[in-house]
Amino acid sequence: MTGECDAPDLPAGADLLALVRRFEPVLRYTAGELFFPMPVEQYLAGAALWSSRRDSRGTPTLLVDHGSLDPDKLAEQARANPDAPLFLRYAPTSLQRRELREWRRRPDRPTFTGVSRLAAVGLLGRVIDSLMRFSLTMRGRVPGGLTAAVQRQYAAVADPYDAYHAHVSTDGGYVVIQYWFLYAMNDWRTSFAGVNDHESDWEQLTLFLVPSGPEPGPHSGDGYTVAWVALSSHDEVGADLRRRADDPDLTWSGGTHIVGNAGAGSHSGAYLPGDYLVRVQPPALAKPFAVVNAIRWALLPWTRNQPRAGLGIPYVDYRRGDGVQIGPGTGRPWTPILIDSATPWVRDYRGLWGLDTDDPFGGERAPAGPRYERSGAIRASWADPVGWAGLDRVPPYAVAPGARRDRIAELDELVADLDGQISTGQDELRRAASGLEVLPSTVTDSRRGGDGAAAQVTEREQALAGLRTRRRAAVNERDQLREVGTVVPEPPPHAHLRHRAVPDVTTPAGALLRFWTGASLSILLILLGLGLLFDVGGGLWVFVAAVLLVMGVEALLRGRLLLFLLSLAIIGGSVYLIWLLATNLRIALGVLALTAAVAIGVANLRTLIERR
Known part of the structure; x- marks a missing residue:
């Protein structure tokens, strides 16, 4: 039958047409x-x-x-x-x-x-x-x-x-x-x-x-x-x-x-x-x-x-x-x-x-x-x-209890093996570090060629730390599987999603806002063009003023004027502080110290009030 060549694992004689019709959307x-x-x-x-x-x-x-x-x-x-x-x-x-x-x-x-x-x-x-x-x-x-x-x-x-x-x-x-x-x-x-x-x-x-x-x-x-x-x-x-x-x-x-x-x-x-x-x-x-x-x-x-x-x-x-x-x-x-x-x-x-x-x-x-x-x-x-569809790690069947028991046994073996490697590594590290303090720097200094005694000790320490990290991860997985037992609860339906697409557009309230969002870019360009034609200040300042005016009107129409002004104040203060750091380090450090003092004081007072 037509359509079979990409489905070799289906039973011989499977009725593909009936199957696709059974589940057609x-x-x-x-x-x-x-x-x-x-x-x-x-x-x-x-x-x-x-x-x-x-x-x-x-x-x-x-x-x-x-x-x-x-x-x-x-x-x-x-x-x-x-x-x-x-x-x-x-x-x-x-x-x-x-x-x-x-x-x-x-x-x-x-x-x-x-x-x-x-x-x-x-x-x-x-x-x-x-x-x-x-x-x-x-x-x-x-x-x-x-x-x-x-x-x-x-x-x-x-x-x-x-x-x-x-x-x-x-x-x-x-x-x-x-x-x-x-x-x-x-x-x-x-x-x-x-x-x-x-x-x-x-x-x-x-x-x-x-x-x-x-x-x-x-x-x-x-x-x-x-x-x-x-x-x-x-x-x-x-x-x-x-x-x-x-x-x-x-x-x-x-x-x-x-x-x-x-x-x-x-x-x-x-x-x-x-x-x-x-x-x-x-x-x-x-x-x-x-x-x-x-x-x-x-x-x-x-x-x-x-x-x-x-x-x-x-x-x-x-x-x-x-x-x-x-x-x-x-x-x-x-x-x-x-x-x-x-x-x-x-x-x-x-x-x-x-x-x-x-x-x-x-x-x-x-x-x-x-x-x-x-x-x-x-x-x-x-x-x-x-x-x-990102299903490589998702089995097409429920994980059987026997498979979980096998995994726990594998983890037990891994933990035991790591315990042995850690014990051996400790012994080797202690022997390598023995008497390290009394040896001359020409022997221990790892900066000379990178193969000194100190470098060898550092390498063994890092290897031992890696073994301990692997052991902690294995123990954690084994203990979690033991707690779950033979029944693993199915994760929530959206557990695999990084982003869940949902309808997120509503008709904006107010004809004035709809008009403004359609006309704002043209208004911005008109303001910029008039400012340049009539030489109103420098070109950069005309552009900045036009952008702030357009953004301010939009914030007002959206009911976010206070938030816009606060954001503007923070950005302006940050730019001013950067300018101070570049032109007057003493004043800039003083402003930073005062700002930090206010922030720390407010945080401490809040803590005291919450504890009462």
Whole structure:
């Protein structure tokens, strides 16, 4: 049967189609979504295949025109052009302005109401947002009108149906089912004020199954139980991608059908419905942001527990789940398509599924298919799903009491062995140190060549300290296992998470704040421009004054004026103290002494009051 080659550990004759249907998901979309999962065959029927290699006129080379492509021909062309950079085009051209206006005015156009993403971030994030949006004019981007052209062609498909492409594999003791969804367009930027557009979109939902025990759990069927679920997401990697089947964040339909919430336009997955603030951070901003965080940590201690969301561009990913629903029990069923590493179009085609814009940041380039990255390398999620989801250290079964007893016995042996090494090490150290005090420095001085008697003693001391450290760790683990006994309580569902993604965007209160966050950057530039044109003070001071004025107004609108003034006073005092240290050391030390005296006095008085 198709789809078996990546699952050699399954029983012979296993019905993969029945298995993927038993656990197929339910996807909920945001009201206003334009594109839904389609089969590869229908996508290719409307697409053309191109090579990025330029002809004599400097344009890409057309290999297969629209209306002549299917999965077999795609694989054939990929084999015939193994070194050519290939890409698909679903829509032949973008709509022109008049056509685009007509498309926007169509009566069946779905409505969507977003929130002010700029009001959810500070001034610095808005500055970076503007710079990155401006950079779109300087780099490869999806042309305007392409979303409309793709949507019009997608809506005209004859006999459309919703499909997923299921990949079943076995890895690390798990049976892994990946549900891959192909969309004709990612219109996050155009339709939902997101970060990017690109023609075509591949997303996935992955289930990790284990054999059902004698008493199958609530998410069991056909001899298997769902242990973990992993959704593709913009901001999460590794263990943060996955949730345990009993996680309260998960919603199930019919016991075995996980419910996912797809992002509007972006189609990224979320377990909880809602609006999520995500930040796209260019790599060049990583180091500057580390410096900003260090300064904030040192000067503004009350901000240390606030999230470090980054200097990236702020965007809202709408994953509301209040629109179309697809899957079991929704009235809109799936059509399953099994694929594996031997499926010709999966195996042979390493190109892009959509227009190649050559965007150096990658955000506006079309994606590669389920098996490959844009570089042509095999995706980790395809070839190594267990490692991709951070499950290498998580066994696909409950640890048996016998295994714990064996581990305790191993630790007993290790502690006994370390005790012997420590005893031997003590004897050797004492012999080496014997009479060290009465030997001349030419013998003991480790600075001369590094092989003196003192150096040998130091080396033995360090080795002995390492043995003692290992022994303490082994004893601690052994004692903890003994206390637990034969029953190890399951950790909380979120114990493996470093970051738990939850909806974190709410509509800002007040139209004035929404207006200010949209206009503040322009106001800042106007103030700076007027100051420079009319020579109001030095350019630097004009800039500083304009920034402080804009930040002060925003703090007032957000109800944080006192906190802003306090932060400003602390930063100003710190800068003044640094200036004193550089120009007048005596006064600076005096100010430091007085500040320390006040701080120590306040702390001591507080201690005395608390003890009374």
